[in-house]
Amino acid sequence: AQRVTQPEKLLSVFKGAPVELKCNYSYSGSPELFWYVQYSRQRLQLLLRHISRESIKGFTADLNKGETSFHLKKPFAQEEDSAMYYCALSGSGNTGKLIFGQGTTLQVKP
């Protein structure tokens, strides 16, 4: 079964501390993975795609097929990073459906 697991509902760190938001997936083929972010009172927006191997707002994520993980990392958290983060997997078939994890709320304290 295709599944995305984000084990932490809430991650609380101090400003300037490193951040790692965990994401594990279950998928039999070659996965396409994404991170989405939802800031307070805003719509969900795409943060990262694993295929582009980019860094957005200081965040990076590396696909580890051996550990079936796609953790989101940032070396120095900022208060404006406080938001809900969702990891998502593009499922099989030509439908573009995304399977989302449960989400992790990141709280960056001053």
Added chain:
Amino acid sequence: NAGVTQTPKFRILKIGQSMTLQCTQDMNHNYMYWYRQDPGMGLKLIYYSVGAGITDKGEVPNGYNVSRSTTEDFPLRLELAAPSQTSVYFCASSYSKQGGYGYTFGSGTRLTVV
């Protein structure tokens, strides 16, 4: 540059009432989706469409219906509202059938059924 527009933003329904959540996109995307967001549960796919005239069920379709008569519009219909349908509903569209370009989301509809 509207993107994905959802209306209404908020709605309170009584049990047994019906309503339609509207979703319109102006990006000429073929792929459109309806998700519901519940605390601690993430986003669950209700229905999706790969083009005008084509719709299919997602993970949690019970109690909902959709139609896709045009590329732009993908309304979600609740026929007999139940408290379990209290949620935030998001519409999204995508350019790529592989999802590789990511979704564009609407701003959401917060629905309460009392």
